[in-house]
Amino acid sequence: ILNVEQSPQSLHVQEGDSTNFTCSFPSSNFYALHWYRWETAKSPEALFVMTLNGDEKKKGRISATLNTKEGYSYLYIKGSQPEDSATYLCGETGANNLFFGTGTRLTVIP
Amino acid sequence: KAGVTQTPRYLIKTRGQQVTLSCSPISGHRSVSWYQQTPGQGLQFLFEYFSETQRNKGNFPGRFSGRQFSNSRSEMNVSTLELGDSALYLCASATLVAGGPYNEQFFGPGTRLTVL
Numbered sequence: 001i002l003n004v005e006q007s008p009q010s011l012h013v014q015e016g017d018s019t020n021f022t023c024s025f026p027s028s029n030f031y032a033l034h035w036y037r038w039e040t041a042k043s044p045e046a047l048f049v050m051t052l053n054g055d056e057k058k059k060g061r062i063s064a065t066l067n068t069k070e071g072y073s074y075l076y077i078k079g080s081q082p083e084d085s086a087t088y089l090c091g092e093t094g095a096n097n098l099f100f101g102t103g104t105r106l107t108v109i110p
Numbered sequence: 111k112a113g114v115t116q117t118p119r120y121l122i123k124t125r126g127q128q129v130t131l132s133c134s135p136i137s138g139h140r141s142v143s144w145y146q147q148t149p150g151q152g153l154q155f156l157f158e159y160f161s162e163t164q165r166n167k168g169n170f171p172g173r174f175s176g177r178q179f180s181n182s183r184s185e186m187n188v189s190t191l192e193l194g195d196s197a198l199y200l201c202a203s204a205t206l207v208a209g210g211p212y213n214e215q216f217f218g219p220g221t222r223l224t225v226l
Contacts, residue, residue, distance in 0.1 A: 004152070034215070043114075043200070043217040044153075089152065097166050098143065098215065102152040 004092050006101035013080050014109050020076045021104040023090035027071035031093040035064055035075055038103070039086040047075075047088075080108045112137065114203050114218035122224045128189040131221045135182050135203030142184040143215065144176060147198045156199075159184055160206060188223075196225045 004025045013019050025033065032051045036044040048057040053068040061078045077084055085108045091100040115134045123129050135142050144156040155168035159178035176186045182203070188195055199222075202215035 036215075036217075043219050044202075044215075045217070046214040049214050091153070097155050097158070097168060099155060100145075100152040102150070 004090060004099050004101040006088075006090055006104050008104060009102065010105040010107070012107045012109060015080060015082060017080050017108075018076065018078045019080055019106065020074050021088055021106075023073045023075070023101060025071050025073075025090075025092040027068055030068050030071075033066055033068075033073050034089075034091040034093070034098065035073070036089040036091070037086045038089055044089060077106075080106075082108045082110050084108050114201060114216050116199075116201055116218040116221050118221060119219065120222045120224075122226060123191050124226050125191055125193060127191050128187065129191060129223060131186045131199055131201075131223075133184045133186070133201035133203075133218055135184070135201075136216055139203035139205055139216070140182050141204045141206050141213075142178055142182060143202045143204070144184070144186050145200045145202065146170075147200065147220075148194075148196070153200065156186065191225045193225050196223060198222050 007022050032049055034049050035047040037047055038044040048064045050066040055066040057064050063076045066073045087103040087105045089100050089103045091098045117132045141160045143158040145153040146156055147153050156170055157164055157176050158166040162178045173189045178184045198220045200217050200220045202217045204213040204215050
């Protein structure tokens, strides 16, 4: 069973601040690393799916990096906005299952 | 393109009963996965179906079962409900390149199950 861990569990930042979260995962049998944003009362939405060591992906103000050898991924948000408030989930696909961490709950204070 | 739909959205059952949840994937998606979320837990993988076959299964007791129909719609069944089964159940559909569900998952709105 894979053990995906995310830190911090929750985070409060001021509007305009940049922030980052960490996802650590077992690096054996790695297939892909997923990041999802889950806003309250909505469904989780995919941000990135990364497969290659050294991958860097960007979507607007949000970017992510991947290190499969040491088993971690970082998600960065530049210039946080109130609409970025959500839970950010990461998940690893190992042996054909997708295991998620417990998420980082981000609150952006206007 | 219509998104993933789940029915019902809310459900209240009592211990010992059984329940069936339904999921209709995005048109063209043949992989459907089910997840359970309880307070303090991340999304726990239940199982994944592809072309009417269960390909992968998480670490849940046999009371949790599912199936997939030829139109890719999927149902999840929980028998002999326990209080601890109260949770949000999400299904997600995905396209498939090869092997496992490592393509982007498209989630439905979930079914909130309360067991009294």
